[in-house]
Amino acid sequence: MNTEDKALFQFFNEIGIINQLSSALFQARLPDGLHVSHFAVLNHLVRLGDGKTPLAIANAFQVPKTTMTHTLAVLEKRHFIRMAPHETDGRSKVVFLTDAGRQMQRDAISSMDGPLRQMADDLGAELFTELLPALERVRTYLDTHRDM
Amino acid sequence: MNTEDKALFQFFNEIGIINQLSSALFQARLPDGLHVSHFAVLNHLVRLGDGKTPLAIANAFQVPKTTMTHTLAVLEKRHFIRMAPHETDGRSKVVFLTDAGRQMQRDAISSMDGPLRQMADDLGAELFTELLPALERVRTYLDTHRDM
């Protein structure tokens, strides 16, 4: 492992730790025992629109479809989403947000408002905005090289 | 949620996705069904030295101590580590790497060599080295503001 490799290795190490710390932080703030993975799905549907198939959502998060089946079952039991049969594909389903689901997403977002603002104050929002383009490059690359 | 908050939110979103994608990538390459969390502990002990207590390791990864108990039990069953009583504190233990554990860490490292080099070639190693200082700032901040 040469110097370049070490840098990349350390990069993913930092990513992992930041993910762990920030997830724990968000988790502690989320209302009503909502899990981060549940919020992520609600947020995805709000941002990109609902009516997506379970498989499409699983692919978006790069998790196995069995995992998404479980997550969606929890969200449905809590009445944050509802599942309908797919219009043209009898094998498939489509996922819709309920009013309660949209409300929960808003509540979750605002529950994170405090920590986010604190971080922006302490570290400066530029730090994050400047990192974003590079992170997006890495993310896009990984997304298109899943079988590397 | 204002524009600054949105940038921070998107930042942590990117971090989460990159973590998911890179973990999946590493996981698929790790030898012998080794889990990423197991490798992380072995790697930690190699890099920072063994003889640490389970609690110290749990704190380093910011996971609950019960999680670390489980992880260490798996590593011990596989003979990658051994646990010894603490010299001066009867409540505590210390964790040591075995030769097999050190060997497994080396094998795991080299199993990731291919993808890492590929990424360095495709994206440029500078991309990662330039991001590192900022990421370290964020990580250190989160680490010292766990109860935010």
Add this chain to the structure above:
DNA sequence: ATCATATAGTGCGATATCGTACTATATGGA
């Protein structure tokens, strides 16, 4: 139209993660 193959979703079992409660030991003050 038939059939081989691919795809969407689920059931099930294994493992990882985590919260709560418990035991054993340590520590500091009366």
Add this chain to the structure above:
DNA sequence: TCCATATAGTACGATATCGCACTATATGAT
């Protein structure tokens, strides 16, 4: 010394994640 409190680790149960196998439906070739 005695005791209240804090700390290290674990047992146990709940949930999340994931791989494998299965069913139902779709698609494409003949």
